[in-house]
Amino acid sequence: MVVIDNGESVARVDPITTMRNYMAQHGMKNSRQRETIAEVFFEAARHMSVDDILEAARQVDSRVSQATVYRTMKLLTECGLAEARHFNDGQALYEVGDILGHHHDHLICIDCGKIVEFVDERIEELQTEIATKYGFELTQHRMELYGRCGDPQCRERGN
Amino acid sequence: MVVIDNGESVARVDPITTMRNYMAQHGMKNSRQRETIAEVFFEAARHMSVDDILEAARQVDSRVSQATVYRTMKLLTECGLAEARHFNDGQALYEVGDILGHHHDHLICIDCGKIVEFVDERIEELQTEIATKYGFELTQHRMELYGRCGDPQCRERGN
DNA sequence: GTCAGTGCAAAGGTTTTGCAATTTA
DNA sequence: TAAATTGCAAAACCTTTGCACTGAC
Numbered sequence A, B: 001m002v003v004i005d006n007g008e009s010v011a012r013v014d015p016i017t018t019m020r021n022y023m024a025q026h027g028m029k030n031s032r033q034r035e036t037i038a039e040v041f042f043e044a045a046r047h048m049s050v051d052d053i054l055e056a057a058r059q060v061d062s063r064v065s066q067a068t069v070y071r072t073m074k075l076l077t078e079c080g081l082a083e084a085r086h087f088n089d090g091q092a093l094y095e096v097g098d099i100l101g102h103h104h105d106h107l108i109c110i111d112c113g114k115i116v117e118f119v120d121e122r123i124e125e126l127q128t129e130i131a132t133k134y135g136f137e138l139t140q141h142r143m144e145l146y147g148r149c150g151d152p153q154c155r156e157r158g159n
Numbered sequence C: 001g002t003c004a005g006t007g008c009a010a011a012g013g014t015t016t017t018g019c020a021a022t023t024t025a
Numbered sequence D: 001t002a003a004a005t006t007g008c009a010a011a012a013c014c015t016t017t018g019c020a021c022t023g024a025c
Helices: A015-025 A032-044 A050-060 A066-079 A121-133 B015-025 B032-044 B050-060 B066-079 B121-133
Strands: A002-005 A010-013 A082-085 A093-096 A105-109 A115-118 A137-148 B002-005 B010-013 B082-085 B093-096 B105-109 B115-118 B137-148
Touching: A015 A032, A015 A066, A032 A050, A032 A066, A032 A093, A050 A066, A066 A082, A066 A093, A121 A137, A121 B121, A121 B137, A137 B121, B015 B032, B015 B066, B032 B050, B032 B066, B032 B093, B050 B066, B066 B082, B066 B093, B121 B137
Parallel strands: A105 A137, B105 B137
Antiparallel strands: A002 A010, A082 A093, A105 A115, A137 B137, B002 B010, B082 B093, B105 B115
């Protein structure tokens, strides 16, 4: 169960229920694999690649294939329950969607790969202002800051 | 010839000269293909995929291969003369680097694919502030706003 | 003449897809 | 039982790379 507190009201969204509703509304059938994949993904609640998810799902049920993970994550993305990120132009990383957690942006260490999530309301407001200025109706945005984290334990790439 | 006006001083950077200097400093040889590719890329000065660049280069010199375009764009990226963008997780789009044009962010129409470039100093400042707050030394950032452009001529995707 | 650059095609990595078999409702 | 889902492997897609040949210095 995830709680969203947007400062005005509190909504409770259960991702598994949301997924089931979405499937029902779209003439889709549920399956053992989809439930397993969704469970491990929402339980971990962190940035996971398809292979991470596959590995975790197989610990619960060894009969899950990579293709099904790809298909299920696409489904969850369509629901708005998951979002794909491409920080490094390699494998996509999935994280829980805005409707479950708070929207946030990312700060990524170019040496150790550490990812910090943050929100800054001033930036959110400026983004809307800029979109409006150019006649756009904003639907989504992506902001990623890259730098060196300065952590003493930071291991440079290649170590 | 590209002019950079950063508000304090004005520098003139010729990309072809910069590329030649870079190659000389790195024990590389120039070639007919590299000059052709660089010429068409800097002349167009817009977002171009590798295939766009290949097509344009072949109109000048039919003996240019895709592999050489990839290799040359990588070289130009290392020089800072070009930057790769991945707006849609498909083919990369290249644009001229910050040292040639002003740094800018992007507003992308999700219906017609139109790309608007913009700069907002307030956002630039906030980004640095946020990175500092989390102990990061900012090296680079990426901000993309997605929405509907509201243009009457906007053709929805798939048309 | 030497060594870097090229073109080609093959290989690489990630994601999608066709299809027969299976599972769900 | 009909229709959607699965697993497998092949294909698709973008990009990189090995190698013999070409071309720049």
